[in-house]
Each structure stands twice: as structure tokens, then as C-alpha cells.
Amino acid sequence: MVVDAKGRVLDMGRAVRLATPAQRQAILARYATCYRDDCAIPADMCEIDHVKGWAEGGTTDLDLLAPACTWHNRDKAAHPERYCVRRNEDGTWTLLYLGKRGRFAGRFRR
Ligand SMILES: [Zn+2]
Numbered sequence: 001m002v003v004d005a006k007g008r009v010l011d012m013g014r015a016v017r018l019a020t021p022a023q024r025q026a027i028l029a030r031y032a033t034c035y036r037d038d039c040a041i042p043a044d045m046c047e048i049d050h051v052k053g054w055a056e057g058g059t060t061d062l063d064l065l066a067p068a069c070t071w072h073n074r075d076k077a078a079h080p081e082r083y084c085v086r087r088n089e090d091g092t093w094t095l096l097y098l099g100k101r102g103r104f105a106g107r108f109r110r
Contacts (some may be wrong), residue, residue, distance in 0.1 A: 004063055012064040020049035023062055034069040036095040041069035049073050051085055051093050060081045 001008040004013035008022035017028070031043040038065045046067035068076065072095065076083045079100075 012060040014059055017062050019065055023060070023065060024048055026062055027067055030090075030092055031067050032048055033067070034072055034095075035066040035093055036068065037071045038095065039069055039072060043067040045069065047073045049076065049095075050089055053077070053080065061090070065094070068095065069074060 004010055004022050004026060009018075010026055012020060012022055013024070027048060028043050029031070033039060033043055034041040034046050035049070046069050048065050049068035049072075050058040050060065051064045051066055054060075058064060067104070076095065082097060082098050082100060084096050086096055088094055
């Protein structure tokens, strides 16, 4: 079990969907901005995204949460095929945009 310096649990599994205040605080210490690679929205103005979507069975564990601005969080939820995630050496995540055609790019090429 992962806990912070105050003993607060940082891995909630499927018990809660929304990040806890302790998780949010830990995430803000790791990220300066939205985790989309070219988005400059400050992390403290972001929502907390499940790197592996909640609807797909993702968990509310610190290691699988990242800050996403409202626009990127909603666009990723609505169009998951347009995004992929990269794990960085420091353990953080980067959200990469694949383009509007996403993984289907090329299907209609001649
Ligand atoms: Zn963003």
C-alpha cells in the first residue's frame, strides 16, 4: 500500500472514481502542466485523469493518475483512438496525440 507522509492512502483501486485530495496533492508535486505533451494549462487547473480509463477497468491509484485539462480529458474520453500514453523515466506519463484519424490512419489511403 502506498501512503503519503501523513499516512494517507494513495492507491484507491476501484473503491473511488475521483482522485482523493491526497492523491491530487501528490500529482501536483509531480506535474507542472496538463500531461498532454504540448499543453501549457497549469496542473493545478486540471482535472485528474485515469491514465487507463475508468470505464475500461482503470483504477484510482496514484501511479495511474495524471493531470489533464478539461479539454484534453474530455477529448481523450470521447476519442480514445486519437491518443496514446508514454511512460517517462521519472514515472510520470505523457499523453500523445495521434491525430484525428488515430490508429485508423491510412485505411483510406490510395
Ligand atoms: Zn491539456
